[in-house]
C-alpha cells in the first residue's frame with residue numbers, strides 16, 4: 001500500500017519536512033495547513049517541490065468547524081472552503097479533511113450536518129475534489145467514527161466520505177466491528193497513530209502524546225485489519241502529534257515513522273529469526289576498575305581477541321568483553337538462529353549494517369552496536385590460559401540496561417521491537433532523586449533476551465548533576481544472597497543500601513525476618529509481584545558510567561525492581577558526591 005505521513009509529525013520548516021519524508025521513502029504527505037501558512041513558498045511551488053521529491057499530496061488538513069451551523073455561518077464557511085479549494089488545486093491535493101465541529105455555533109442535528117456536508121461535497125466535487133469527514137474524539141456532537149459514518153451516509157454524495165483516524169477510534173474504546181459495515185470506497189482516508197494508555201483529557205492526550213504505530217499501547221494491527229477488510233485501498237498515513245517529535249531531527253523521525261509502517265505490514269518483511277540469549281556485552285573501559293571488579297565478582301579473563309585489544313571475561317553463561325574506550329556499554333550481542341537473516345531484516349527496516357566490524361550488526365538509536373551472533377564468534381578469542389575462577393555463582397546475563405537520549409526513547413522501543421522482534425512491555429515511571437524516570441523493557445518470549453531502556457522524563461534542568469545516568473549490565477545468580485556474600489568477602493565494590501530501605505521493606509512486604517536480616521547484611525534489595533520474587537544487588541559505578549547488578553528471579557517475577565531503582569540511584573549519587 002502507499003505510505004504517507006502528515007507534515008505535523010515532523011520538526012522543521014515545510015521544506016525540511018518534505019525532504020525528510022521523501023528521504024525515508026514515503027510516497028505521499030498530508031499537508032498541515034499551518035505548515036503551509038508559515039511557508040514563504042506558494043502552494044504551487046510546494047506542489048512542485050513534492051512532485052520533484054516523488055511525493056503525492058494525499059490530503060490537505062484540517063478544515064474545522066464547518067457543519068450544522070446557522071445559514072449566515074454556513075455562507076462564511078462555504079466561502080472559506082472555496083479559498084482552501086483554490087489552495088488545494090495549486091498544491092495538487094484532491095482530498096480535504098473536515099474534522100467534526102467543536103464550535104459553539106454548531107447544533108446537535110445530524111440531518112443539518114449531513115445536508116451541509118453534502119453542500120460542501122457538491123462544491124468540492126464540481127472542482128474534482130473530495131471531502132473526508134473525521135470525528136474528533138472531542139467533537140462537540142460528533143465524536144465517534146460510527147456517528148461520522150451515519151452523517152456521511154445521510155449526506156449521500158460521491159465526493160463525501162469518512163476519514164478514519166486510529167487515535168480517535170481507539171482512544172474512545174469504540175467497538176470496531178462497525179468499521180466493517182463501511183464500504184471501502186467511502187473511507188476516503190486512513191490516519192494511523194498509536195498512543196500510550198493515559199488517563200487524561202482526550203484532546204491533551206491526542207495533541208501531545210501520540211506515537212508512531214508500534215510505540216504505544218493501541219492494537220493497530222487489529223484496527224488496520226478491520227479497515228482493510230472493507231477494501232480500503234488508499235494510503236496508510238501517519239498523523240502523530242508529539243511534543244518530542246516536534247523537536248527531533250526530522251530525517252531521523254521520518255525513518256522511525258517509516259519503520260512503524262513497515263512493521264504494520266509485517267508479512268512483507270523478512271521474518272525476525274529467533275533470539276536465544278545474550279551472547280556478550282561489550283564495555284569500553286579507560287582504567288583497570290572494571291577488570292578488577294569482574295575479577296572480584298568471580299569472572300575469569302578467559303580469552304583475548306586475535307587482533308584487537310579486547311578481553312573476554314566469563315563466568316557461567318555470562319560473557320563480558322572489555323575494550324579500550326570511554327567507559328560505557330558500547331555493544332550488546334544477541335544469539336540469533338540466523339545472524340545473516342537478522343541483518344537482512346534490519347536492513348529492510350532501514351537500519352543499515354555496521355561497517356568495519358567482524359560480526360553482523362546494526363546501530364541502535366542511541367549508538368550502541370547490536371550484534372547478531374551465531375556459534376562461531378568465540379573462535380576470535382583464543383584462551384588466555386588463565387586459571388578458571390571458581391566463581392561467585394553467576395550463571396548468565398539477565399538484562400542490559402541502557403539510558404536513552406531524551407529524543408530517542410520511543411524510537412528505541414520501536415527499533416528493538418521491529419528490528420530484533422522483541423516485545424515491549426508497558427512503560428513504568430518512578431521518582432528518582434533528580435527527576436522522574438521512565439523505564440521500558442523489551443524482551444523475547446523466552447525471556448532470555450531482556451533490554452531495559454530508561455530516560456529522564458523531562459530534559460534535565462540546571463540543578464541536576466551534569467553527569468549522565470549510568471548504564472548497567474545485570475547477571476543472573478541462582479542464589480543471590482550467596483553470591484553477594486562471596487563477592488563481599490572477595491572485596492567486590494558493592495553498593496551499600498541504607499537501613500531505612502530495609503525498615504520500609506519490612507513495613508511494606510514483611511519478608512521473613514531471617515531473609516530481611518540477610519538482605520540487610522549484604523545490601524540485597526527485594527521486590528515481589530503476582531508472578532514471584534526478585535532479589536538483586538549492585539556494584540558501585542565503575543569508571544565513568546557503568547555498574548553491574550546481580551539478580552535472582554524466583555518464580556515468574558516479570559519486572560526489573562523499579563520500586564528499588566530510586567534507592568540505588570540515591571546510593572550511587574551519594575558515592576559520587578563523596579568522590580567514591
Ligand SMILES: O=C(O)c1ccc(O)c(O)c1
Nearest residue numbers: 062099134165206207239
Ligand atoms: O487535534 C486536532 O485538532 C486534529 C486535527 C486534525 C486531525 O486529523 C486530528 O486527528 C486532530
Ligand SMILES: [Mg+2]
Nearest residue numbers: 134165191239
Ligand atoms: Mg486525524
